[in-house]
Amino acid sequence: MTAAAISVFGVKIEGEFSKGDQVADRIYDxxxxxxxxxxxxxVVVVTHKIVSKAEGRVARMTAGDWAARDALILKEGATFIRxxxxxxxxxxxxxxxxxxxxxxxxxVEPGTVTLLPRDSDRSARSIRSRLNHLAQxxxxxxxxxxxxxxxxxxxxxxxxxxxxxxxTINYRxxxxxxxxxxxxxxxxxxxxxxGTAEMVMGKAEGVxxxxxxxxxxxxxxxxIKDLIxxxxxxxxx
Amino acid sequence: MTAAAISVFGVKIEGEFSKGDQVADRIYDxxxxxxxxxxxxxVVVVTHKIVSKAEGRVARMTAGDWAARDALILKEGATFIRxxxxxxxxxxxxxxxxxxxxxxxxxVEPGTVTLLPRDSDRSARSIRSRLNHLAQxxxxxxxxxxxxxxxxxxxxxxxxxxxxxxxTINYRxxxxxxxxxxxxxxxxxxxxxxGTAEMVMGKAEGVxxxxxxxxxxxxxxxxIKDLIxxxxxxxxx
Numbered sequence: 001m002t003a004a005a006i007s008v009f010g011v012k013i014e015g016e017f018s019k020g021d022q023v024a025d026r027i028y029d030x031x032x033x034x035x036x037x038x039x040x041x042x043v044v045v046v047t048h049k050i051v052s053k054a055e056g057r058v059a060r061m062t063a064g065d066w067a068a069r070d071a072l073i074l075k076e077g078a079t080f081i082r083x084x085x086x087x088x089x090x091x092x093x094x095x096x097x098x099x100x101x102x103x104x105x106x107x108v109e110p111g112t113v114t115l116l117p118r119d120s121d122r123s124a125r126s127i128r129s130r131l132n133h134l135a136q137x138x139x140x141x142x143x144x145x146x147x148x149x150x151x152x153x154x155x156x157x158x159x160x161x162x163x164x165x166x167x168t169i170n171y172r173x174x175x176x177x178x179x180x181x182x183x184x185x186x187x188x189x190x191x192x193x194x195g196t197a198e199m200v201m202g203k204a205e206g207v208x209x210x211x212x213x214x215x216x217x218x219x220x221x222x223x224i225k226d227l228i229x230x231x232x233x234x235x236x237x
Numbered sequence: 238m239t240a241a242a243i244s245v246f247g248v249k250i251e252g253e254f255s256k257g258d259q260v261a262d263r264i265y266d267x268x269x270x271x272x273x274x275x276x277x278x279x280v281v282v283v284t285h286k287i288v289s290k291a292e293g294r295v296a297r298m299t300a301g302d303w304a305a306r307d308a309l310i311l312k313e314g315a316t317f318i319r320x321x322x323x324x325x326x327x328x329x330x331x332x333x334x335x336x337x338x339x340x341x342x343x344x345v346e347p348g349t350v351t352l353l354p355r356d357s358d359r360s361a362r363s364i365r366s367r368l369n370h371l372a373q374x375x376x377x378x379x380x381x382x383x384x385x386x387x388x389x390x391x392x393x394x395x396x397x398x399x400x401x402x403x404x405t406i407n408y409r410x411x412x413x414x415x416x417x418x419x420x421x422x423x424x425x426x427x428x429x430x431x432g433t434a435e436m437v438m439g440k441a442e443g444v445x446x447x448x449x450x451x452x453x454x455x456x457x458x459x460x461i462k463d464l465i466x467x468x469x470x471x472x473x474x
Contacts, residue, residue: 154425188391
């Protein structure tokens, strides 16, 4: 049997996260516990939920209280893009188009919700820096959330923060197998990695971290802004 | 070192595909050649390009001839959703929202383009049935293409046909780690699997197939229609 090109490890972390917790330290300990020895060029994908909790990005809100939710969306500095019954599609201060500014009542104490990290790239950089120090490696880090999409049913995990990698792989200027220059192919690999990670995270099972080994990631100083299409270029805003 | 939860194998296939080729037979031979022994519950992700070629879904068109492209889009039975300079966002007969009805000038002989399979679920079922017979296993099959998205830069691979699996995993009615009922989580796992596969396929390197092992796929008679949001429910059409 040939070796896998890409391997995905789920990392379970016991116990809750609360404000002030050192996320990278707990990830590192959990990797050791799980027998996942981090290596150079691994991509460590972290659900934003534990980052938000550790950063104190939690607010009081009753699930299903739409007025309270709308007030919180505005307090987060997000704007409404579309509204339909209970659904509010918003643009966050980071530039993400997602439901309810990312406010989320799942996997958090009843009566409270998590908010998105204020600066998810900075959160990713901070986790990466500490993880690299603890494990003496050079990994990339992605912070992810679960977003819906236009036109397609179902949600997928996408990247909302990156560190140590470029979130896209650009095939413009390269040629295909017939020598044709590929003009428009720019793969959002950070989103594909986030989606891959979702499959080992599940939705309720205490696996907030995935380690992905072997992906064709380009290392560098990427930012999540590279994944946000400017409104002036967007045909659906 | 603990075992990976999910393993992804790339399967290289030598030589071009043309009308009448038996896709499943060539995939099976290539798996044997690559040392990837198919197992029950593997997901075999196949780029639509080789399926389209084998089904004769190729047309003459010069890349960059927008008038010819628009004529071909209409001939395919697609409708225009948005247009902007050279970009045409369309809705295909299958219901996919994508650029140029999926017409693609990459990795095909210059002067020709590939079209999407007419019935990509049927193509997937046919490949699955033959693969299961040849390998004496029970796998799921996804046919994928590379689509752009609203709001986010970069393309990702998504599913355009499925066989032997449900394209979504529904977490409605399940509870999270605090006992809260998860109301809206319905993960488009077929799209996450397609995105995962893209990372081993590259864009020009003759790897049209990925085998994904260990993903939490629900087996069953799924259809790609499960991933298409009805226009009446869509806020961005």
